[in-house]
Amino acid sequence: GEDVEQSLFLSVREGDSSVINCTYTDSSSTYLYWYKQEPGAGLQLLTYIFSNMDMKQDQRLTVLLNKKDKHLSLRIADTQTGDSAIYFCARGGYSTLTFGKGTMLLVSP
Amino acid sequence: EAGVAQSPRYKIIEKRQSVAFWCNPISGHATLYWYQQILGQGPKLLIQFQNNGVVDDSQLPKDRFSAERLKGVDSTLKIQPAKLEDSAVYLCASTVPGQGHEQFFGPGTRLTVL
Numbered sequence: 001g002e003d004v005e006q007s008l009f010l011s012v013r014e015g016d017s018s019v020i021n022c023t024y025t026d027s028s029s030t031y032l033y034w035y036k037q038e039p040g041a042g043l044q045l046l047t048y049i050f051s052n053m054d055m056k057q058d059q060r061l062t063v064l065l066n067k068k069d070k071h072l073s074l075r076i077a078d079t080q081t082g083d084s085a086i087y088f089c090a091r092g093g094y095s096t097l098t099f100g101k102g103t104m105l106l107v108s109p
Numbered sequence: 110e111a112g113v114a115q116s117p118r119y120k121i122i123e124k125r126q127s128v129a130f131w132c133n134p135i136s137g138h139a140t141l142y143w144y145q146q147i148l149g150q151g152p153k154l155l156i157q158f159q160n161n162g163v164v165d166d167s168q169l170p171k172d173r174f175s176a177e178r179l180k181g182v183d184s185t186l187k188i189q190p191a192k193l194e195d196s197a198v199y200l201c202a203s204t205v206p207g208q209g210h211e212q213f214f215g216p217g218t219r220l221t222v223l
Contacts, residue, residue: 041217095157
């Protein structure tokens with residue numbers, strides 16, 4: 001199987017919370033990341049978590065890391081239509097990044 | 110601070126032709142990466158430079174792909190000859206080695222091989 005796996009699609013209504021999930025097999029990475037990619041654009045780093053942390057909150061974003069289950073999640077509170085994009089989970093550190101295939105988030109009004 | 114610059118933004122070629130992409134990283138970023146992102150997938154590393162030296166090119170198809178960063182600043186990635194399966198977005202990223210782990214990505218070059 002893939003090293004980093006994500007569900008492919010998530011649809012929510014504006015104002016709801018979105019939760020995007022990711023699992024990984026290699027636990028040697030220093031950091032785990034969430035990137036956002038809008039159509040025709042490069043990747044924008046949203047947030048990251050150090051591998052020895054369990055949770056990180058940054059405004060509307062909450063990252064949860066379950067090291068035992070090798071599971072990472074990104075919660076977006078009060079999701080807006082501008083949050084519609086592809087979200088990539090990645091693992092890495094002071095070297096190359098290994099990405100999942102991305103989760104397309106569609107936010108409907 | 111200017112971001113990572115890439116050109117061209119779009120390129121359409123026929124198979125067996127050659128193509129080159131250019132990347133100018135953020136000023137002062139010594140580490141530069143080229144990624145290939147095929148439609149529907151996440152980016153995959155092709156090559157990593159630190160200054161003008163290659164750190165990792167294990168995933169670069171060296172029979173047709175080449176990359177250089179002669180002066181340790183901007184970089185070019187070349188494909189010769191192109192195949193249909195090379196159709197993808199080629200992303201460049203940069204970071205400051207030893208001081209940061211965050212990679213900053215350019216907008217990418219979308220290559221279509223017909």
